[in-house]
Amino acid sequence: MDTRRITGQTKIMLLMADPVSHVVGTEAITAFMRAAGHDFVCVPVHVGARDLATAIQALRGFRNCVGSGVTIPHKIPVVPLLDELTPRARMIGSVNYVRRDADGKLTGDNVDGSGFVRGAMEAGIQPAGLRVLLLGAGGAGRSLAFALAEAGVAELVVSNRDHAKAVALVETVSAAYPGASVRTGEADATGFDMVVNATSLGMIGKDDGDPVDFATLSADMIVADIVMKPERTRLLQAAQAKGCRLLFGRQMMDGQLALARAFLGL
Ligand SMILES: NC(=O)c1ccc[n+]([C@@H]2O[C@H](COP(=O)([O-])OP(=O)(O)OC[C@H]3O[C@@H](n4cnc5c(N)ncnc54)[C@H](OP(=O)(O)O)[C@@H]3O)[C@@H](O)[C@H]2O)c1
Known part of the structure; x- marks a missing residue:
């Protein structure tokens, strides 16, 4: 062709x-x-x-x-x-x-959230059993919360600037997945296996802060940023410097494509 x-x-x-x-x-x-x-x-x-x-x-x-x-x-x-x-x-x-x-x-x-989970799995990361800090409860954050609960994470903590949105999201995810451990929390990565930035902080033109205190990251963590521009956000740069495993916004995008193809019947 x-x-x-x-x-x-x-x-x-x-x-x-x-x-x-x-x-x-x-x-x-x-x-x-x-x-x-x-x-x-x-x-x-x-x-x-x-x-x-x-x-x-x-x-x-x-x-x-x-x-x-x-x-x-x-x-x-x-x-x-x-x-x-x-x-x-x-x-x-x-x-x-x-x-x-x-x-x-x-x-x-x-397929936002399912694409994230698929992208992680294609990179060899199994979300099941992980303690996950999800930063952001906007459109993408919502979709990720449901997909991570569906994927069987051990714990899901949602942190959002507008706390009421995090509370509402936790309530709906808990109702949909009654067996899942889901709660709201602070933007502090201490003790988590995986940290996911689903806020728009870090995007080109969004210089108004960082989604999490980088000092709380440690080498044993997986750090994911769903922001695609720039590819290597400040969060991912800080995580790389600490020796964390990284997941890029592009991997979530790629994860969505196979799902979209099936959905569109192609
Ligand atoms: N890789 C991919 O495939 C993919 C797919 C979808 C989206 N994305 C990216 O994900 C990001 C979020 O998209 P979205 O659709 O979820 O946007 P959205 O619905 O507008 O949500 C924005 C999120 O960022 C938070 N936020 C914005 N400014 C903030 C600030 N100054 N301080 C703290 N938190 C702030 C918001 O908190 P509040 O609720 O408090 O406002 C909210 O949680 C964008 O960069 C988008 O491009 C990537």
């Missing part, structure tokens, strides 16, 4: 975002699907909050579209606009992939 060509045969996936300039996933998605043999392209589209419903309605009529990725700020607002949700997306309460069936029916899934 000539990967430079986009024709009427090409399967199109949109990626709706606002702003759109920060989007880095479209090339990785396109490369992944093409490597799997699909005549496929993923295209970023700049959709403002006001136009989301119109864009989703239009997607129903775009017959050569397999669906759309959905990112900031649309992951939650898109939920009521869809026909169906996977059980995982319903539980998490947000969507990052929408599948368009041949009849225009739209189904939402959320």
Whole structure:
């Protein structure tokens, strides 16, 4: 297949975002699907909050579209606009992939957290049995909390600037996984096996602090940062200097792609 060509045969996936300039996933998605043999392209589209419903309605009529990725700020607002949700997306309460069936029916899934777990496992890390400190209870943090509980971590502690959001997340994860040990806590890594930054701190342009006190990191820990730009965040640099095992945002992204491919029916 000539990967430079986009024709009427090409399967199109949109990626709706606002702003759109920060989007880095479209090339990785396109490369992944093409490597799997699909005549496929993923295209970023700049959709403002006001136009989301119109864009989703239009997607129903775009017959050569397999669906759309959905990112900031649309992951939650898109939920009521869809026909169906996977059980995982319903539980998490947000969507990052929408599948368009041949009849225009739209189904939402959320593979953020499962992608993280898959990426970790592909790197040889089994989350089951680990004591995990999760920093962040935003959109991605929520998805990670459910996926880590599902993966069987020994303990999950959620720390978030807005404490009420951490409390609410812990309550919903505990309700969904009654056997899991889940609680809120401080951004202090002491005693954990794995520390995961799911805040946006460390992103290029987000210089307003660090997600955890680096002095509390130690060499026996796995330190993961889901931020993708820069690839090696301040947290990962500090963790590397301590001799920790590292997991990069890109590994979570790659973990999501195989899940997205299956969900989109490709
Ligand atoms: N690698 C991947 O595949 C992947 C996938 C999805 C997202 N991401 C990345 O993950 C990051 C978070 O995305 P998201 O969708 O979860 O964003 P979000 O819903 O806006 O959540 C942002 C999170 O960061 C926290 N935060 C923001 N500014 C802070 C500050 N100054 N001090 C302390 N905490 C702060 C927020 O805390 P509050 O609740 O207190 O505001 C919240 O927990 C972004 O960098 C995104 O690019 C990566």
